[in-house]
Amino acid sequence: MVEITPEQDIAHQIIDNNKICTVIETDEMTRYNGGVFHRGRQSLSEIRKQITQIASNYLIPLKESSKPYNCSTSKRNEIIEIIKSNTFESIVEFDQEDNRVNIINGEIHFYPSNLKKANNLWEFIATEGLYEINESGTHFTNHPLYNESPYLSFVQLPLMYDPEAECLEVDQFLEDIFGFERVPDIYEMLAYFLMPTVRYQKAFILYGPPKTGKTSFINLVNQFIGGKYPERLISGVPLQDLDIQYQISNLRNKMLNIFDDLKSTKLTTSARFRMSVTNPTLTAEVKYINDHLTWKNICKHLFACNQLPGVGKNTGDEFWRRWKLFDCFNEMDDSKQDLSFANKRWGGLELSGVLNACIKAWARLEKRKHFRNDDQEYVKGLWQMDIEPAKMFVDENCQLDIEAEVNVDVFWNSLNTWRAGLNVNPISKTMLTQSLQRISGDISKPKRRKGDKWVYKGIQIIKGEIVGELIENNEKLDKFTSKEYDHKKYWVNEKDYSDEGAF
Template structure:
């Protein structure tokens, strides 16, 4: 008892005489009070001093050497305690603990250091005499010197926000992104994390200063934030490196390296160790059962591509097929492989429509979503940016400044039905890799493993999967993604279903300067095509409106129809295009219109009468050059209030020809609802300028110079229309001025004898 009491007083730096006096009056130790003062001075206290001056035990030295400068504190799965070094202790290898240093140590090691008298839970210095007190709580008064009874003490351990923040930074590694103010901390497992960073600082502040208020915690957080900032470009590893469980994997060389968290800042880590000898037979068998042998390479490449923090190949992935076919289970395996914290989960539709969703991709390896809905995809320009190495501006809630970054997260989804899209460009569909999953695994089948993929996940299998994925990545970077027939067929079906008209044009129509196709015949062939493939058919008005945007050389539409005589009729016709002969050989294309189109595709066909005989001048009439608007199918209505119908927007003032732009029923409803009004047929005639120009050329080619008024009379066409047509012919060099009549009217003549009649 006397030895223990003396050691405690020596620890507090009491003189031997004072210790002897205090021992004799120590109330709770009868044995000590029986000792004489000489006995205490001669025997007890010297022995206590000798024991106190013993060297620190080797286990404690070794423990401190391993722990005080460790980078992996955040991963220690043990209770920890803050201590302050009370003396300088050499630890070897150039390491030492110095007086006043603060360490967050495992609780058992902290207790041993305190017992060895090299650390304390706190250090207080008397402001009057400078005496040290090694304790957590502030002393009530100084009692080490007879002439000092001060109650003022200065803490030599962290107490303010700056010292506390510095102590936490000395034990944990923090890095703050300049652009966002987001704090990341090193989790001790080869990765920096932002989730939980502020909470770590707050909890460590509370451990160090038990009575601290929230205000002090906030100040410590801000101190760490503002003293650890660095640019966004310094975050992450080079694209050829990936953090794994046991180090940094060089993806190019397949070699493992050590991480220096002071110099490198990985924010993505694969949660499996790299073992070049590991294999994954069970996982490969599972993948083969889901996608088949043909697409095994493609899945291998998809897994490997997720390891690359770059997007050099503009591709996204879609696994398709009905339910219970393993596609969602396969994506669950992918999530387990790359780690849930490396995966963003917004749906593709949300990613394209929500301004804040894209920011969730920053630092992620993949955006994975199972069972994608068939909701229409809008704003597909954002999709092209996310897969095309374009800079992304990710808006963040509660943060004013947007996050600018390049997306590395591979877009990977599964769906029972492919979503619709208004994007009909090749650039959109080219980016997709469609992987059909056509096998079925009923839940009630005893051979179906309901615990997949978790039943086949193990350290050995997942390390083997990493090796397998690396081979896929190498193949992608050298050769691109593996092409398969099933993938291309699925992509074609999606394209056809999303835009049946463009798919039809791509497969069936060819540019032909001399081509002529009756509008109804083309519509019938298009409908046969859609019926055969089981895809939707665009409305007739949409076919008319969109065909020219898909194939610009096509001439036709309201006011521009070509109406030659064909088999005794004058149908509306498209010009500049023809149906591919081989396409007309399909068995599902049938009907009289096929025979007519086949004949018209032949250059020598004589079923089209152009009425170009030089002698038959009077045959050029209003009927052949225009379409009168006195019949129900050619009534023109004018939009008086903008409206939408069938996905098409009709603007105020727009002229609509029912049957071409809008169905007759829809046009009548628009008029009844005061959204449009009919124009008077007797006052409106829509002329085919192209036909009028041909009539004028053939008329003037007879050799007579004529004024506009006479040409108007001969062709039965308003002077305004004739004037417009002549102006165009004049600009084209086909018609010239041929003098003036006596009344001063300008005469026009056929200009070039080498130009044949149109």
């Protein structure tokens, strides 16, 4: 009979009393508690604590008596190594089910494509039996009991499932920022953030002037996905840094990568960004690990900026098709601009209501198989019009001519009318002037004498229907002073955009 050493005995007691997995690729010991395998120092510290407790009461049998076990540092390390060698699992075995969401009080299983309606009940036929599920195609289960095998997952969202919960305050908050018609799209984005998969292959960016709620929305997302400790599930790598060595490894075991206040610095390369948006697995260098590490990719991207970053002239469709843009031009009222609202702590019941809204949005996505308005040419146009707000208009409707000139008010009004026809927000005169001067150094806005109208020199509008509008607008301009005309500037969605300072 093979004798068991005290170290082996203590190690197997620890294994029997816990659910432990040691990741083969990183030699990291993880411990199951509350429905999820916890990584990092906390798990290892708990194991060391249990070793100390068992060792303090452990007696080594002798022929006629026994003696206390002396657990030195070397023996404790030996016990830990025995535990590791008996609990190895590959990192690729974790979070394998794309339609399974781990939350605090259980797990939500999504089956929207496998439903049949019978006797007014939604049912799912699975290999393990018949589950009753709701109209959104979900089935909720509690976490497994102690004697049951747990689901291998590093990810647990800080949410409680309550089928009766609502989120009326969040609904209004989203409407204030994005507008009523975009709220369903926002919930579909949040639903995608919940998915332990990147199958929809989209990254998201919020853009628009300051004080339009972008940071307040990101605060909501941080609480919804990350809870009190967002760093566990959320990384913070800027878009421009994803191609820097080791940065892509920061996405490992994260549900979301968020970076607020993105710089408008030109994006010189996007290869690793594109991979992180579409590839179901990622391989990268990781600090302190000799070999490259491969893991399941579940991390989505959310960025926010005042102006979209520049891109290269030869940027292709492989970049544009990976984006979904949300413009934020609705200035928040005074009560929602202060720091207390930007850092608001949303209640747990309200976030449970958001979860219910996301369950419905998940079902819509699964049925449609893509996000709404999923047009890469539209995304490309919006992006380019934000970087150079006048360039597309100039390319399509204007001619550069050093002898030509056009009235500033008329040009500005015509440009914003054209932008409105494309469902794009208007720009200020200052933004227009800066954009025109970037297009050509020959375009100028010379100083005027008192009473004269401002003009742009070096450019003229030549497209027929625009010229016709110019004549009509010129006739209208003659009836107003400059001050009166400025007060009647272009309005969109019942908002007055004549204030250049708002941009």
